[in-house]
Amino acid sequence: MSSSANNEDLSYDVVVVGGGPGGLIAALTARHLGASVLLIEQNFDVGGRGVLSGGGAYLGGGTSLQRAEGIEDSPERLFQDWVRADSLLGRYNDREVVWAYANNSAATFEFMTEVGNVKWRPLGAADRLDTVKRRAFSLEWEEPAGQVVPGQFGSGIVRPLEKAARELGVHILLKHRMVSLHRDRDAQGAKGRVSKLAIVEVDDYFTPTGEVISVKARQGVILATGGHSGNVGFRRMFDPRLTEEYQYTGQNWAPKTADGEVAAMAVGASIWGFAGQTNESDGQLSKGLMGTRSNYHGLLWSVDSPHFFREKATGLKPSDYQNLVLVRESGVRFYDETAGVRDYDYFAAAMSWSGDPEKLNGGGPIWAIFDAEAVEREGWNVTPPNVDTDGFFFSADTIEELAGQIQMEYQWRPMPPGNLRATIERYNRCVDEGVDPDHQKPTPRFKIQRPPFYAAWHTPVVHDSYAGLRINGSAQVIDTEEAPIPGLFATGDCASGFTQHGLGRAFTFGYIAARAAVSTGQARTGSGPTSNKDGV
Amino acid sequence: MAAGQPEITLAVWGADGPAVVGSTLSVHVGARSRSGGSLAGQTVIVRGAAGHEVGSGKLGGNIWPGTLALWWTSVEVPVPAEPGLHVWHASVGTSHFAFSVAAVPAPAHTLTVTVFNTTNAEIEPLPGTHVRAGHHAATTDESGGAVLALPPGRHTVEAWKQGYGSVKGIAVVGSDTEISLVTEVIADKDPQYVREHWR
Numbered sequence: 001m002s003s004s005a006n007n008e009d010l011s012y013d014v015v016v017v018g019g020g021p022g023g024l025i026a027a028l029t030a031r032h033l034g035a036s037v038l039l040i041e042q043n044f045d046v047g048g049r050g051v052l053s054g055g056g057a058y059l060g061g062g063t064s065l066q067r068a069e070g071i072e073d074s075p076e077r078l079f080q081d082w083v084r085a086d087s088l089l090g091r092y093n094d095r096e097v098v099w100a101y102a103n104n105s106a107a108t109f110e111f112m113t114e115v116g117n118v119k120w121r122p123l124g125a126a127d128r129l130d131t132v133k134r135r136a137f138s139l140e141w142e143e144p145a146g147q148v149v150p151g152q153f154g155s156g157i158v159r160p161l162e163k164a165a166r167e168l169g170v171h172i173l174l175k176h177r178m179v180s181l182h183r184d185r186d187a188q189g190a191k192g193r194v195s196k197l198a199i200v201e202v203d204d205y206f207t208p209t210g211e212v213i214s215v216k217a218r219q220g221v222i223l224a225t226g227g228h229s230g231n232v233g234f235r236r237m238f239d240p241r242l243t244e245e246y247q248y249t250g251q252n253w254a255p256k257t258a259d260g261e262v263a264a265m266a267v268g269a270s271i272w273g274f275a276g277q278t279n280e281s282d283g284q285l286s287k288g289l290m291g292t293r294s295n296y297h298g299l300l301w302s303v304d305s306p307h308f309f310r311e312k313a314t315g316l317k318p319s320d321y322q323n324l325v326l327v328r329e330s331g332v333r334f335y336d337e338t339a340g341v342r343d344y345d346y347f348a349a350a351m352s353w354s355g356d357p358e359k360l361n362g363g364g365p366i367w368a369i370f371d372a373e374a375v376e377r378e379g380w381n382v383t384p385p386n387v388d389t390d391g392f393f394f395s396a397d398t399i400e401e402l403a404g405q406i407q408m409e410y411q412w413r414p415m416p417p418g419n420l421r422a423t424i425e426r427y428n429r430c431v432d433e434g435v436d437p438d439h440q441k442p443t444p445r446f447k448i449q450r451p452p453f454y455a456a457w458h459t460p461v462v463h464d465s466y467a468g469l470r471i472n473g474s475a476q477v478i479d480t481e482e483a484p485i486p487g488l489f490a491t492g493d494c495a496s497g498f499t500q501h502g503l504g505r506a507f508t509f510g511y512i513a514a515r516a517a518v519s520t521g522q523a524r525t526g527s528g529p530t531s532n533k534d535g536v
Numbered sequence: 537m538a539a540g541q542p543e544i545t546l547a548v549w550g551a552d553g554p555a556v557v558g559s560t561l562s563v564h565v566g567a568r569s570r571s572g573g574s575l576a577g578q579t580v581i582v583r584g585a586a587g588h589e590v591g592s593g594k595l596g597g598n599i600w601p602g603t604l605a606l607w608w609t610s611v612e613v614p615v616p617a618e619p620g621l622h623v624w625h626a627s628v629g630t631s632h633f634a635f636s637v638a639a640v641p642a643p644a645h646t647l648t649v650t651v652f653n654t655t656n657a658e659i660e661p662l663p664g665t666h667v668r669a670g671h672h673a674a675t676t677d678e679s680g681g682a683v684l685a686l687p688p689g690r691h692t693v694e695a696w697k698q699g700y701g702s703v704k705g706i707a708v709v710g711s712d713t714e715i716s717l718v719t720e721v722i723a724d725k726d727p728q729y730v731r732e733h734w735r
Contacts, residue, residue: 320698322666338698371549372602397568397606399633400545417541425634432553432621432638434668442696443668445675449549449635451566452603 011216012038012171014517015197016224017178017260020048021057022492022506023224024161025112027170029514032115035219035521037170040199042177042206045306047148047158048226048254049493050503052299055153056124058504059109060134061102069123071133078102081129082500088281089129094273094497100473101498101508108511109136117160121153128282128501135504148253150302157503177202178259179212181221181488183267191479193486194221194267205310206255219521220487222513223477224506225260227465227493234258236361238277238467241351243362245410248462249286249296252310256465260494264469267488268479272470273496280344283464283501288341289315290368291387291456296463297341303385313388316380316456322445323374325427326458329354329364329411331403331419333427336441347460356413365410368458369402369424371448382454392457399424402453410459424448468496475513487521489513543570546633547606548626553637554671555615561637565593566600566608567628575607575628582611582626590614590624615639638671643685647707648714649674650681651695655720662719665697669707695719 014030016023019041027039039046060066061078079102084090112118123133141147141155148155166172176199184192196217201210228234229248235258236242248256261271277284288297292315301311318324321337328334328350339346351363375382387393391408400417407414428447430436436444469477469490476484491509498505550563565580575595582591593609600606616622616639623636647669653662661680666673669691674682676695684693686709695717696702703719 320664322698340699397566397600397603398545398547400541401568404541417545421545421633425636428551429621429623429636432636432671434671434673442702443666443673443694445666445668445673447549447551449547449551451547451549451600451606453547 009213009215010038011218012036013217013219013521014038014222014514015040015215015217015220016222017197018048018224018226018492018494019043019046019162019172019174020224020226020254020492020506021050021158021161021503022510023048023222024050024158024165024510025108025116025507026222026224026491026510026514028116028161028165028168029111029511030222030518031165031168031170033515033518035518038215039165039170039172040176040178040215041172041174042202043254044174044204045148046162046172046174047155049250050158050506051148051154052152052250052253053154053157053503054298055138055140055155055157056135056502057157057507058128058130058134058500058502059105059136059507060130060132061106063106063109063136064113065109065120065123065136066133069133071123073132073134075102075105077131078105078134081131082498084129087129088279089499092273092275092279093499096473097471097497100475100512101505104508104512105504108508111511112161112507116164118157119160148305148307149299150304152299154503173199175202176200176213177206177208178225178263181263181267183485191268194488197221197263217487218525220489220513220517222475222510222517223260223264223469223488223490223494224492224510225494226254227256227468228258228261229256229462229465231256231258231262234261235462237271238274240361241363242462245362245365245459246462247294247459249294249299251294253307256493258494260490261468264477264485264488264490268485269477269488270470270480270482271467271496272478273467273498276496276499277465277467279499282499283342284462284466285344285347285460286341286463287339287343287346287458287460289317289461290458291316291393293388293392293457295457295459295461297461308385312390313385313392316378316382316387318368319378322443323378324368324370325423325448327367327369327420327423329367329413329415331415331417331423333423333439336436336439338441350460359412364412365408365457366459367406368456369399369420369448369453370456371453372450374446374448375454377446387456394455395452397451397453399448399453402455406455464501465493466496466499468494471495471497471509473512474516475509476516487517489517541570542631544568544575544628544631546626546628546631548633548635551635551637554640555637556642557615557619557639558617559615561613561615562610563613563626563635564600564608565611565626565628566603566606567595567631568603568606572605578607578628580609580611580626580628582613582624585623595628640671641687644688645686645709646712647684647686647691647693647709648681648712649676649684649693649695649707650679650714650716651676651697652680652716652718653700653720654718659718662697662700665695665700665719667693667695669693693717
């Protein structure tokens with residue numbers, strides 16, 4: 001489909017914004033119910049963060065896979081697990097949202113299996129708040145071209161949905177993004193339904209290139225835009241520390257710019273679930289990958305990926321933090337480097353005040369400092385494309401020269417060479433003594449001494465979005481007067497009220513949203529199923 | 537180059553401890569000029585904590601492999617007779633870099649520490665575990681074993697590996713001795729770890 005259509009041009013029953021897991025299942029569900037469906041995706045491919053994921057979805061409450069493995073479960077148990085008051089993952093959840101999830105989770109799973117043709121591995125161990133085995137993991141998609149990140153099984157959960165959606169007649173419009181939503185007003189100016197949206201073609205870096213196109217949505221618009229982690233102004237509503245230096249997971253593949261939230265707020269939508277975003281209970285931040293801009297620890301990009309031109313580097317993953325020290329932009333250590341990937345005390349130290357009155361929020365870059373012996377022990381290749389030498393990885397003959405080399409957009413002031421030298425001299429003495437009186441690193445083991453020396457970007461990376469648009473149990477977006485906005489639905493990370501990592505809630509509310517959009521749309525217009533030919 | 541960086545900067549490597557009291561430590565000292573120009577022939581001086589010269593050398597005519605312009609030499613440094621941490625400063629001109637080593641009595645016996653992973657109620661050797669007794673450190677091999685050369689006496693032994701709990705034991709060394717320690721995966725604050733490590 002081309003963007004060269006006329007400006008009053010496209011009309012569908014349902015328009016889905018975003019081609020990640022929530023958007024794909026919403027599009028497939030709506031089309032399966034007979035609606036004409038357009039799915040808009042800003043990337044050159046669908047899949048969103050789902051195709052980068054491990055392919056695990058919390059879907060239970062009595063699925064066929066659970067029954068086949070002899071697992072007894074029910075919607076009631078699923079609900080009670082995910083609203084547990086003794087856990088930060090459950091305490092703040094919107095129980096209306098979790099109730100709907102619990103009562104639709106199994107049906108979503110069966111739909112994905114029977115209509116979406118998703119193939120599953122045996123259930124994983126019960127984790128997070130699950131008290132029985134629920135989390136279903138897909139097989140990896142067999143065709144390498146569809147994997148994006150080989151080894152990440154998420155390809156096997158989104159590609160079948162994409163295939164089924166295309167075969168059933170969902171129109172997928174790639175490299176287009178939403179600009180705004182239009183909400184009708186009646187003659188008295190009262191707000192009505194969301195009836196259309198404006199979209200625009202974008203290039204490979206998501207920059208608009210074409211004319212704005214208007215798309216009519218007769219039954220509903222379903223937002224599946226992926227969350228807000230990459231919108232600095234938006235994410236700082238929840239955490240003022242998260243200034244511009246903090247990058248986010250999958251940012252160059254599936255930007256999370258809060259475009260869905262912002263567009264919906266402009267037509268009256270309410271933001272919700274703030275506590276879920278700020279309780280530091282799960283995947284809001286991570287550590288563990290370095291030397292590349294988008295440094296989420298769970299994702300190693302393949303140089304063979306068609307997306308790699310944006311990513312530029314795979315990054316380096318430390319297996320043993322005895323091989324490096326972590327310093328702030330000032331060249332000073334700040335915490336025990338061996339801290340885990342979700343240690344929020346570590347993140348708090350990393351993001352604490354830099355001491356510069358010119359930068360009061362955000363802690364600035366964190367750099368991993370190591371030497372040639374560490375490179376040998378870890379077996380790293382410290383040349384591109386393993387590292388991004390365009391600002392995220394530096395090398396030098398001496399420690400002080402290394403400090404001088406660190407110049408990039410987020411290193412707002414030079415790292416004092418004397419600071420870094422003093423840090424390394426002191427750390428090496430800690431290794432001799434076998435104790436770290438400064439930060440209690442256990443058994444400090446290896447000196448940083450043999451040249452050349454390296455500095456790798458190791459700044460905390462933002463991950464999941466849990467706060468976002470308020471939805472009800474039908475995935476309808478709720479306005480600030482606590483009323484549903486007719487014709488507007490949301491799922492996935494742009495929706496809120498449920499602090500659950502991953503794909504399960506995105507799939508479930510995509511399924512719910514599509515069913516609600518089609519049923520309420522048909523009831524409103526008195527129409528039956530629509531041929532997709534009407535949508536062209 | 538950033539402001540505040542000296543004209544010449546240094547690196548010192550090979551200061552691997554612990555060193556036996558009264559022995560000689562051979563370290564490499566490298567120097568780089570801000571311009572990257574040759575520093576061959578420049579004098580390197582190593583001084584003790586009190587400022588007295590303990591060794592010297594001249595930078596050679598070759599750069600250290602893997603560097604762009606690091607001119608280097610080796611310097612012999614006498615290790616004091618007193619056990620404990622000792623610090624020296626290497627200098628070229630007005631630039632300097634501090635290095636250190638722990639001096640220890642001559643070892644008399646070996647202590648073999650074997651570390652086992654008991655996660656999932658199974659007992660498996662745990663390679664890559666760092667084992668330390670005071671200034672003495674080693675890392676376990678594929679069989680889970682590490683050998684420390686120790687003076688006689690009572691030693692607190694600590695073992696740690698990334699992602700596993702730290703564990704301590706006491707070893708009384710009067711002859712070649714063996715001990716074993718057990719540890720297991722610690723639950724990271726990432727709930728995902730449950731899936732990755734527990735069956």
